Amino acid sequence: MNPAALEILKTVYGYDAFRGPQAKIVDHVMEGNNAFVLMPTGGGKSLCYQIPAIARPGMGLVVSPLLALMADQVAALREAGVRAAALNSDLPPDARRALWRDIENGHLDLLYVAPETLLRPDVLEMLTGVRLSLIAIDEAHCLSQWGHDFRPSYRQLDILVRHFPDTPRMALTATADEPTREEILAHLNIDEDDAFIAGFDRPNIRYAIEEKDNPRAQLKDFLKRHKGESGIVYCLSKRKVEETAAWLREQGHDALAYHAGMDKADREANQMTFQRGEAVIMVATVAFGMGIDKPDVRFVAHFDLPGSIEAFYQETGRAGRDGLPSETLMLYGSDDIGLRTRFIEESDAPDQRKHMERQKLDALLGLAETAGCRRQVLLSYFGDQSEPCGNCDTCAAPPKMFDGTIAAQKALSCIYRTGERFGQGYIIDVLLGTENERIRQFGHNKISTFGIGQEHNSRTWRAILRQLIALRLVEVDLAGHGGLSIARAGRDFLRDKPTLMLRQPGLQRERNRTIASGSSAAQSQLSEHDQGLFQALRQKRMELARAQNVPPYVIFHDKTLLELAAAKPSSRAEMGQVPGIGEAKLDRYGPAFLLVIAEYQ
Structure with a gap:
């Protein structure tokens, strides 16, 4: 060397x-x-x-x-x-x-x-x-x-x-x-x-993916584990960014908006507040984030489906740059899948590009629908191999599967019998035998698939249809108000009738509640007294950062403060042994932090 x-x-x-x-x-x-x-x-x-x-x-x-x-x-x-x-x-x-x-x-x-x-x-x-x-x-x-x-x-x-x-x-x-x-x-x-x-694995990040049920309630549950921490919430549209940021502020969070449609000065001001704050949530489109150097982002949540595994990996990778435990959550639904498909098909890109984008979307849906280790699927996409990680939702509590062959056949048959033009809600009503004016108007209360799905409730049918869309057996026509049609693979399925295993719905949120929070997991390695010292050191860091008009992590990372709280150096020489403190920072900040440690002792 x-x-x-x-x-x-x-x-x-x-x-x-x-x-x-x-x-x-x-x-x-x-x-x-x-x-x-x-x-x-x-x-x-x-x-x-x-x-x-x-x-x-x-x-x-x-x-x-x-x-x-x-x-x-x-x-x-x-x-x-x-x-x-x-x-x-x-x-x-x-x-x-x-x-x-x-x-x-x-x-x-x-x-x-x-x-x-x-x-x-x-x-x-x-x-x-x-x-x-x-x-x-x-x-x-x-x-x-x-x-x-x-x-x-x-x-x-x-x-x-x-x-x-x-x-x-x-x-x-x-x-x-x-x-x-x-x-x-x-x-x-x-x-x-x-x-x-050097590989792609980020072992300090926990991955969790949930089907959309009540997205705001799901995000609220997720954020309960991250009080006092900074994070990013990604949304697909500018309007959703603004609405979500406003809702989070109503919930008591310090939440800011960021998207390309904002005034440049407002955008830059919000970015600076996020960079220099310690408990700020940035709600943003993908216009925000590339190159963000903030090391103490403890969580990243996707309120909508990202565009590809690369985008998912890079956006979730903004969490835990300091190596401390961090957490991610991705929510997705059938509308997301249809919208992403529409983006691809309606773009001006050449056919070769569209073909690659479809493949990338399929790979992301494979990650979302897997019953195995998320990290294994993610890393294998980039050519890396790994054992089950034990640090994702499916490892923490493997999802229950059921034989969905008959259910899929019923759903596809119902879509076919109703003319391949109606949305999910309508198809589910027909499967459940729900008689209403619209169904009677089209005469679908008299077709063979009316009421053949009463063994499942509405929520289960919604989950089944979502998985059929993700598996490319069913297509969504967003331009036609979300009408469902049978894809070529769906017609092959009806003809060949292979066994199809599907995930049981409704278990993700319970499973994901077992996931530990971000920096609190790191702080829990300290005694209660040392956790108090860590907070005192953070307060001193913020005071110094504001005086110099720089982000707090430019002075010391959280990881360095945790090391200081554990080691409790009493001299310049002892402080110099703490990882992440070079000579210039030791000269500049050593006396102030040593005083905090001495006073706290």
């Missing part, structure tokens, strides 16, 4: 040893090699480029997608004593000129820049005269045309290969399936031998 890298790790970041493949990656880049790094969120990707950039001659250039993310990373680096800055279009002329002077005079270790800014001819020309230690492209999956976060500006970053042929290039991401990985390597001219795949 390179001794200079180990010295930086200890003095700047406060750690004695690298984790996982970090050491190999850092050594590889220190020697001047390119690298592709796939590492789960919270796995320490940033150290893989920050340490070589500090250690190697010259300035590290980091391409990052969002201004807010760059600002947080720069603030955290400066707190640790690293000379870092961000170049963006918001800089006033005087500040821009001062920054270029620092760059030209070699006064920076790391420069963060958005791809749109970097690709400007004047910026590229000025950087060609600067000695660069490396070029790191963060969130590299954004350059893949098949990725869920494709950004055209990222696609143009292959120009860096020509402009800086002798500078080590790093591409880093937490989310990339095999086609996306191949595309990144080819586009940035990085050899397969330079790829480091």
Whole structure:
């Protein structure tokens, strides 16, 4: 291991040893090699480029997608004593000129820049005269045309290969399936031998998925376990974001809204409040989140079905970046499935793209409908293998299954006999033999399937139909007001009559109540006295953060405060042994935190 890298790790970041493949990656880049790094969120990707950039001659250039993310990373680096800055279009002329002077005079270790800014001819020309230690492209999956976060500006970053042929290039991401990985390597001219795949598992995250029953009640139950904690609730539409945020505020939560339709200033203000708060819920569309660097997000809830497993993985991955226990919940229903299908079919994308999007949606529905370990299904999608995790809802309490062959045949026959044009509620009324004016009007009280489903109640039939939709036996015509029709696979099923096992409905919420809460699970490792000390340390951290106008985690992560509460150092030397406290932070904050510990003792 390179001794200079180990010295930086200890003095700047406060750690004695690298984790996982970090050491190999850092050594590889220190020697001047390119690298592709796939590492789960919270796995320490940033150290893989920050340490070589500090250690190697010259300035590290980091391409990052969002201004807010760059600002947080720069603030955290400066707190640790690293000379870092961000170049963006918001800089006033005087500040821009001062920054270029620092760059030209070699006064920076790391420069963060958005791809749109970097690709400007004047910026590229000025950087060609600067000695660069490396070029790191963060969130590299954004350059893949098949990725869920494709950004055209990222696609143009292959120009860096020509402009800086002798500078080590790093591409880093937490989310990339095999086609996306191949595309990144080819586009940035990085050899397969330079790829480091660290896996996708986030063992600190608990996964839970529920069919929608009463979504607000389900979310309310979930949030009871996360009082005083920050989290994200994702919704599919701007209107639902606004309504859900308002409802959560009525319930006593500090909830904010975020979506692309908001005024930019309001959006940015809400993001800053979330970043700098300790018990704030952000209700958002997928416009929010990429690159969010907040480590103490304790939960992520999807109020609607996300677009793909990649989107689900990345969005849930915003929880627990600090490695402490965190929790996720995804709610989905048949309307979600129909709406996602409609998005795909009505898009202007070429047929090949639509075909891939259908496959991605099917994979996500497979995750939602599985009776096995969620983590196994999730990781196998990315090519990882694992044993049952014991840390998801289906592992905690495996769902009960029943032979749904006859029920499925009845449902499909009823859809067929009623003309394949009515929605779920109507089909269920026919199956249950509910005589009403509309059914009599269409004469469906006289067909052979009227009343043949009375062995199940309405809720069970709704769950059966939802599973048939997820299994692609039934299609939903959203443009036609949610009418159900039999898919090709459903016709094959009626013809071949294979055995079909379905999940019994109504058990998820009881099962998911057994899941422990987020940081409280971590705090429970402390004695009651030490938990009080932890809260006192958090209060001191917030006081210091507000005085400096930075997010609290820029000073210390919760994980570091938990370590301090457990160790209770009484001197600067003892505090320096706590992981995550480098020399600059020890000098700056040591006296204040040591005083809190001494007074609490």
